[in-house]
Amino acid sequence: MTGKDEAELSRLLRAAIAGDERAYADFLHRIAALVRGFVRRKIVQGGVDPEDVVQETLLAIHVKRHTWRPEAPVLPWIYAIARFKLIDAFRRRGRRIEVEIDEIADTFAEPEAETVSERDINRALDGLPPAQRSVVSSISVDGQSIGETAAKLGISETAVRVSLHRGLAAIAKRFGRQ
Amino acid sequence: MRTEDLIKALDADARDKAMPLGKAWWLAVGVAVVIAAAVFFTTIGPRPDIMPAMHTMRFMSKFLFTLVLAVSAFALIRVLSMPGASTRRAMAWMIAAPLLVVLAVILELFVVPEADWGKRLVGTNMMICMSFIPLIGIGPLAIFLGMLRYGAPTRPVLAGAVAGLLAGGLAATFYAAHCFDDSPLFVATWYTIAIAFLTLLGAIGGRLFVRW
Numbered sequence: 001m002t003g004k005d006e007a008e009l010s011r012l013l014r015a016a017i018a019g020d021e022r023a024y025a026d027f028l029h030r031i032a033a034l035v036r037g038f039v040r041r042k043i044v045q046g047g048v049d050p051e052d053v054v055q056e057t058l059l060a061i062h063v064k065r066h067t068w069r070p071e072a073p074v075l076p077w078i079y080a081i082a083r084f085k086l087i088d089a090f091r092r093r094g095r096r097i098e099v100e101i102d103e104i105a106d107t108f109a110e111p112e113a114e115t116v117s118e119r120d121i122n123r124a125l126d127g128l129p130p131a132q133r134s135v136v137s138s139i140s141v142d143g144q145s146i147g148e149t150a151a152k153l154g155i156s157e158t159a160v161r162v163s164l165h166r167g168l169a170a171i172a173k174r175f176g177r178q
Numbered sequence: 179m180r181t182e183d184l185i186k187a188l189d190a191d192a193r194d195k196a197m198p199l200g201k202a203w204w205l206a207v208g209v210a211v212v213i214a215a216a217v218f219f220t221t222i223g224p225r226p227d228i229m230p231a232m233h234t235m236r237f238m239s240k241f242l243f244t245l246v247l248a249v250s251a252f253a254l255i256r257v258l259s260m261p262g263a264s265t266r267r268a269m270a271w272m273i274a275a276p277l278l279v280v281l282a283v284i285l286e287l288f289v290v291p292e293a294d295w296g297k298r299l300v301g302t303n304m305m306i307c308m309s310f311i312p313l314i315g316i317g318p319l320a321i322f323l324g325m326l327r328y329g330a331p332t333r334p335v336l337a338g339a340v341a342g343l344l345a346g347g348l349a350a351t352f353y354a355a356h357c358f359d360d361s362p363l364f365v366a367t368w369y370t371i372a373i374a375f376l377t378l379l380g381a382i383g384g385r386l387f388v389r390w
Contacts (some may be wrong), residue, residue: 016192024192028185055184060390063187064330067198067260076262084261084332121179139190140183146190165194168187172390 010074011174033111035082041101048089057085059172132167135160186348199329201254206325217314218352225356236360247275248347251340258337282362290315301359304368312371315349323383338384339377346373
């Protein structure tokens with residue numbers, strides 16, 4: 001399954017980088033499920049909510065997608081980021097864990113569905129300047145498009161894009177700094 | 179916020195494009211070289227007898243050491259800043275510069291009479307060497323640490339230290355054109371101390387600033 005995943009995921013990410021938004025959404029959904037399976041298996045004792053790590057990993061993958069070379073395999077890149085974010089999550093909560101670096105274990109990560117609870121990302125969202133916060137939550141939580149958000153807030157689409165981009169970058173940075 | 183919702187936001191931001199990291203590294207090195215050159219030429223500059231000096235093995239060997247260090251550190255820092263990239267080969271190449279210096283030191287000890295060893299090692303320029311290599315290298319180091327923030331190093335302290343080695347190799351290449359002490363005994367001692375200082379600084383910088 002890994003070989004097929006690898007080819008499919010790198011095809012999707014290449015298409016996404018070339019500007020195909022539907023390919024990007026597909027890519028993000030697939031890696032969310034993969035990373036969720038990976039993180040849940042690694043977190044055996046409590047203290048860290050796997051879904052928080054999934055969200056941090058997705059954000060990191062998004063803001064760091066220029067660090068992937070299109071000719072390199074995509075799965076090692078994804079798992080390296082997930083592992084880094086997982087260790088980071090434990091470190092922030094004052095725990096030390098050992099996360100094995102074996103690639104074999106990674107391949108057993110099965111896609112898993114999300115569970116709902118209070119999220120770290122909500123706190124990060126609340127910390128944003130009001131203009132960025134309203135744009136990010138309009139598009140994410142309310143599920144509105146760039147155009148709908150622009151109309152609702154009475155600003156240009158470009159301004160929406162800029163606020164969204166800065167807001168996401170700020171959330172990602174906040175996770176890194178904590 | 180559910181993960182589903184987060185994906186909607188990330189997807190809406192898909193259009194934004196950042197420069198690929200590999201290309202950005204080349205740009206960063208170009209800027210770093212310009213900064214190092216500017217500091218070098220406005221302060222100490224090359225030695226006046228640089229043309230005849232270029233015909234001597236000892237003078238030219240200094241550039242071999244420093245350039246091999248810079249090139250191997252550049253190859254390593256590139257892969258260190260890309261998650262999941264294999265670092266084994268680039269790591270192995272880091273032995274090349276120290277090995278060349280050790281070989282040159284052994285040769286020098288054979289060629290030069292024992293009575294002159296101390297004089298060659300101490301040289302005439304060690305204070306300038308130890309202050310100007312860090313001085314020329316500090317700007318490049320800041321640029322390389324900035325690049326590590328732009329990248330995604332999963333080992334920030336190690337990557338920061340390699341940024342110091344790269345800045346040190348670059349700075350030492352310029353400094354070598356100024357220095358009259360061409361003996362490998364001098365280079366192995368004082369250049370190493372100066373570059374080690376930048377490496378330590380880089381590791382601390384990696385620990386403090388390279389978060390993502």
